[in-house]
Amino acid sequence: MGSRTRYDTDLSDAEWTVLEPLIPKAKHGGRPEGYAKREVVNGIRYLTRTGCAWRLLPHEFPPWTTVYHYFRKWRKDGTWKVIHDKLVGDVRERAGRKREPSAAVIDSQTVKTTEKGDLTATTRARR
Numbered sequence: 001m002g003s004r005t006r007y008d009t010d011l012s013d014a015e016w017t018v019l020e021p022l023i024p025k026a027k028h029g030g031r032p033e034g035y036a037k038r039e040v041v042n043g044i045r046y047l048t049r050t051g052c053a054w055r056l057l058p059h060e061f062p063p064w065t066t067v068y069h070y071f072r073k074w075r076k077d078g079t080w081k082v083i084h085d086k087l088v089g090d091v092r093e094r095a096g097r098k099r100e101p102s103a104a105v106i107d108s109q110t111v112k113t114t115e116k117g118d119l120t121a122t123t124r125a126r127r
Contacts, residue, residue, distance in 0.1 A: 004060035009045040011038060018090075022083050024074070035062035043067035 011019065016038055023037050043061035047054065057064040074080050089099035 005058070007042070007046055007058075009049045010042045011045065016041075018087075019083065022079065022086060024077070024079060035066055037070075040067055040070045044071050047071075 019041065020038070023041070026033050039062055043057055043064075044067055046052075046061065047057060047067070054064045054068050057067060061067060092099055092101075
């Protein structure tokens with residue numbers, strides 16, 4: 001991690017040990033990665049915790065464009081879902097439950113919002 005400022009949102013070594021195998025590796029023969037994936041994840045965690053704009057990411061992290069690139073790429077390729085499912089399963093097991101839920105509840109209740117179901121209900125009247 002070097003000598004940069006440590007943030008409360010940074011991954012601990014134990015957290016990184018769990019996440020690292022779930023983060024996609026660089027493709028063989030491609031351009032070498034310029035930033036450690038751990039630092040990219042730290043940048044994403046900082047952004048999601050603080051709610052700051054991408055462009056306001058502190059300069060100690062990789063450039064915001066790099067952090068955003070990986071955030072978007074991992075969302076599109078399902079990496080975040082894999083991470084989520086793994087962590088939820090781990091928490092369920094620690095609580096003495098099965099990794100996967102055995103039942104689900106689906107609520108089919110609907111709520112009326114207008115008397116009319118078309119655009120006339122939300123469009124201003126012409127004068």
